[in-house]
Amino acid sequence: MKKKSWVNGITSLVLAMGLLAGCSGNDNSNSSASNNESAGNSSGKPVTLKMWGGVPPESGPQEVIDTWNKAHPDIQVEYVRFVNDDDGNLKLDTAMITGQDVDLFVNYTISHAAKRVESNLSLDLSRFTDYNIDEKMGKDAESWKIDGKYYGVPTTKSSYFIALNKDALDAAHLPVPKNWTWDELRVYAKKLKTGNNYGFIQNMEPYVDPIDSVLSQEGYTKADGTSNLDHPLIKKWLETLNAMMQEDKTTPPLGEQLTSKMPVEQVFLSGEVPMLNIGAWLLRSSNNFTDFPRDFKIAFAQVPRLAENADSYMTRGGLGDYISINAKSKNQEAAWEFLKWYSDGGMAPMAAGGRLPASKDANQDDALNNLLGEHRDTYDLDSLMYVMFDDKTPTYVRSLPQEVMDLRSQEYEKYFLGSQSIDQTINAMVTRHNEFLKQNK
Structure with missing residues (x-):
């Protein structure tokens, strides 16, 4: 739990650089999005998205990406893993601030998400009107709003x-x-x-x-x-x-x-x-x-x-894995198409690592099968269902x-x-x- 003071100092410096960059003209709606008239690429070449997340690729993300890529030749996604600790989050922030390829990224705490919004690194999703996050994810999604807006989609039920x-x-x-x-x-x-x-x-x-x-x-x-x-x-x-x-x-x-x-x-x-x-x-x-x-x-x-x-x-519970689109991404429309698909059930293989989809439109049977796999008989199912699926205990x-x-x-x-x-x-x-x-x- 102890934090390294030099890491905190560098993180503050990096985020301050991002904030200064935002003051020079980036208002989080990012004009580059207007150049993306559709989710595809007008040149006929596939759009390539890079998604940064903290889960090892073999624990679900790679299967998710492979499934998407097979069905969407016009939008291809690459997964980049960062370790969800001080150094890993600093690496992600630095990559975005210095203009490296980051189109989507996962926030694992509200504090990290809020700092990235403050530094104009996260896209305000209210510009998209074809997906109702409150309706899809339920009342618990409200806790992820920052200044009354969504700068990401909370995609998982946390246990x-x-x-x-x-x-x-x-x-x-x-x-x-x-x-x-x-x-x-x-x-x-x-x-x-x-x-x-x-x-x-x-x-x-x-x-x-x-x-x-x-x-x-x-x-x-x-x-x-x-x-x-x-x-x-x-x-x-x-x-x-x-x-x-x-x-x-x-x-x-x-x-x-x-x-x-x-x-x-x-x-x-x-x-x-x-x-x-x-x-x-x-x-x-x-x-x-x-x-x-x-x-x-x-x-x-x-x-x-x-x-x-x-x-x-x-x-502690509620929703987690708050996935944002980089406000500087040149492929925001394509990133949004992938994020909607991921949130509504494309993420089902992530359940093998305990990440259950939050969307009401996700197939929970598929998620449960992915969660338990071939090892169902090695778990006490009554207590698992009580802890992971009981909605009676209030969460924060x-x-x-x-x-x-x-x-x-x-x-x-x-x-x-x-x-x-x-x-x-x-x-x-x-x-x-x-x-x-x-x-x-």
């Missing part, structure tokens, strides 16, 4: 969960949990721990989700406009997780996980640790028996809540500015590393958040 070794649960006489708390997860981790192995591990991307599950509904600021990072449940999460690290020894100390760069998916799929906090991208590994052979069934549970009251629980999309995400992770890391107390940690988060709020009024 975050605790993956469980069902065989280990059965051996410990533990049921697959529903509507559970972090205290209950702590008990499970103790009962499932064997020898020197841990009972619970986490992918770093959703690590902080318990905090956001609370503040996304209760507010990141209080009624007086000051920081709410001293909410009692934040302290509850910090102390619970720290106790699991230091007292129970059921989850790795954060320092160990960061320095070892623990391959948590591999550790879980090998059967070494029976519980893993992760997102639906686990499926691209759990369906890969060549690289990750396993002999146990996987069950699924919602990420546990901090509050005792189940009625107040929200889970993480929308916190990157600067706030960075400052709070920097402070709670100090707590988990033992260099400051719980009270010092919360006071530091609140102080730094309040400074950010004052600077960004």
Whole structure:
């Protein structure tokens, strides 16, 4: 979770360059689009689009591209993979700002999408009137609007969960949990721990989700406009997780996980640790028996809540994979044709990696078949359907500015590393958040 300060500095510089370029005449409607009278090319040569995304091509994107290219000889698409981390996102931003070939690109967070809109890198899609994003994707799409407009299409249903070794649960006489708390997860981790192995591990991307599950509904600021990072449940999460690290020894100390760069998916799929906090991208590994052979069934549970009251629980989810068209692309009409097709079901092979299409017009049976493939019997289907397809639990999309995400992770890391107390940690988060709020009024 720790961000490299030099990466942040370079990212700010690159985005500032883009903003200056926008001030010199790019209004995000980009006059080059007017030169594209149709999706094809008047010269008779096929248009070539380059789509940048963070998913490995073999985990769905290449099959999607091959299917499109076979049916559309006049518009050919090439897939360019970037790693969805600080360096990878910087590479994408730099490519667009310096005029390299980028026609479509995937935003994985609202904060990244918003910065690209601010820097005039994303096309305002309101110029297209033949596709109703709200109607296609439902009410959850609203959370991806930036200044009241869509600068991309949210294409996937996102799921975050605790993956469980069902065989280990059965051996410990533990049921697959529903509507559970972090205290209950702590008990499970103790009962499932064997020898020197841990009972619970986490992918770093959703690590902080318990905090956001609370503040996304209760507010990141209080009624007086000051920081709410001293909410009692934040302290509850910090102390619970720290106790699991230091007292129970059921989850790795954060320092160990960061320095070892623990391959948590591999550790879980090998059967070494029976519980893993992760997102639906686990499926691209759990369906890969060549690289990750396993002999146990996987069950699924919602990420546990901090509050005792189940009625107040929200889970991270909603829609994701927000695909934008480069405002500088010379092939915007062709890119739009591909994006509509992709969104309405062309993306079905992406389900093999846990990415389910969000559009109401996508064939969900096809997506489910792609999701499970030939390994259907290696999953606990009841819990999978409950976690991935239950619409009763309210969801949120993480929308916190990157600067706030960075400052709070920097402070709670100090707590988990033992260099400051719980009270010092919360006071530091609140102080730094309040400074950010004052600077960004």
